[in-house]
Amino acid sequence: MSAAESGTVEEPLLQVERLRTWFPIRRGVIPRPVGAVKAVDDVSFTVHRREVLGLAGESGSGKTTIGRSILRLIEPTDGRVVFGGADVTALGRHELRLFRRKAQIVFQDPFAALDPVMTIEEILGEPLQVQGLAKGRQERRDRVVRLLESVSLSTDFLSRRPHEMSGGQRQRIVIARALAVEPEFIVADEPVSALDVSIQAQIINLLQDLRDRFKLAMLFISHDIAVMEYLSDRIAVIYLGRLMEIGPATEICRAPKHPYTLALLSAVPDPDPSRRRTRIVLEGDVPNPADPPSGCVFRTRCPYALPACAGERPALRPVGPDRFVACIRDDVL
Ligand SMILES: Nc1ncnc2c1ncn2[C@@H]1O[C@H](COP(=O)(O)OP(=O)(O)OP(=O)(O)O)[C@@H](O)[C@H]1O
Numbered sequence: 416m417s418a419a420e421s422g423t424v425e426e427p428l429l430q431v432e433r434l435r436t437w438f439p440i441r442r443g444v445i446p447r448p449v450g451a452v453k454a455v456d457d458v459s460f461t462v463h464r465r466e467v468l469g470l471a472g473e474s475g476s477g478k479t480t481i482g483r484s485i486l487r488l489i490e491p492t493d494g495r496v497v498f499g500g501a502d503v504t505a506l507g508r509h510e511l512r513l514f515r516r517k518a519q520i521v522f523q524d525p526f527a528a529l530d531p532v533m534t535i536e537e538i539l540g541e542p543l544q545v546q547g548l549a550k551g552r553q554e555r556r557d558r559v560v561r562l563l564e565s566v567s568l569s570t571d572f573l574s575r576r577p578h579e580m581s582g583g584q585r586q587r588i589v590i591a592r593a594l595a596v597e598p599e600f601i602v603a604d605e606p607v608s609a610l611d612v613s614i615q616a617q618i619i620n621l622l623q624d625l626r627d628r629f630k631l632a633m634l635f636i637s638h639d640i641a642v643m644e645y646l647s648d649r650i651a652v653i654y655l656g657r658l659m660e661i662g663p664a665t666e667i668c669r670a671p672k673h674p675y676t677l678a679l680l681s682a683v684p685d686p687d688p689s690r691r692r693t694r695i696v697l698e699g700d701v702p703n704p705a706d707p708p709s710g711c712v713f714r715t716r717c718p719y720a721l722p723a724c725a726g727e728r729p730a731l732r733p734v735g736p737d738r739f740v741a742c743i744r745d746d747v748l
């Protein structure tokens with residue numbers, strides 16, 4: 416029996432192992448695959464119970480594809496996703512339904528996420544009904560009211576429809592709907608990027624509060640690494656479908672070890688002048704994920720690249736407790 420099986424070591428809630436999600440590119444009159452967009456290419460990480468892992472990276476780096484592949488809203492091409500000890504990639508239909516109760520997603524756009532013809536009571540009652548979580552109307556209503564309370568909305572909202580609400584209020588409903596089925600894990604995919612800056616902090620604070628109250632683990636996706644530092648325990652930085660660096664959030668932000676992480680942080684104005692002496696401004700475009708550079712995918716935009724970076728793809732190497740970086744240089748940052 417392994418240590419994990421005997422219960423002596425706490426197993427991660429989620430293990431993503433060598434995940435690949437490629438989208439085939441088809442051409443021709445009778446479409447044939449002529450290549451693939453390597454949206455996620457060999458990505459591994461874990462999320463522990465009650466942990467928030469931030470997933471950072473520019474637009475198109477593969478963040479959403481990772482989140483959706485974990486929940487099997489997109490079928491991964493290769494690799495494994497293990498949740499609570501079970502291989503999600505091998506679940507049948509019935510088991511997948513049970514899994515979807517434990518793992519929920521909150522999307523970026525609260526306007527598109529809610530059915531405009533339904534009332535808030537119907538929107539929040541639906542998952543309770545589908546998952547058989549409330550017996551009868553009264554119990555369902557009681558639970559819906561509690562859900563509203565948990566996202567700081569009053570019962571006045573029960574009979575309203577999404578268009579009668581502000582963006583921030585709608586996102587609270589989207590979050591409440593995700594919580595309805597009492598998940599252990601939430602993928603929050605850019606949950607604040609569609610909102611006014613003044614509202615963003617409120618929603619981040621709400622997520623922080625809910626994570627403690629409901630003992631949630633979360634994959635918090637954002638292109639804004641500054642937003643992420645506050646909420647995340649650890650941060651994973653991804654570029655062109657690959658993991659560049661992963662480690663404790665404050666350390667990643669205070670002392671990045673990968674030039675790409677430094678570049679992301681350089682784009683953020685920092686009120687603390689003692690932090691981040693070096694700055695990198697990224698030049699050039701993100702390469703085509705259907706035809707990524709050999710070796711390190713970041714090397715074509717990296718000011719520290721060496722000829723050797725075009726050779727082997729750099730493996731993640733340990734650079735401190737719980738910290739890993741996929742860069743062969745250890746002499747610049
Ligand atoms: N269904 C699809 N078919 C083909 N290519 C796709 C599909 N979905 C995503 N891609 C491509 O995969 C890559 C990763 O996309 P993804 O949406 O995961 O990135 P992202 O990091 O979430 O970006 P953003 O910050 O803009 O949301 C991109 O090159 C994108 O064009």
Ligand SMILES: [Mg+2]
Nearest residue numbers: 478479480604
């Ligand atoms: Mg996305």
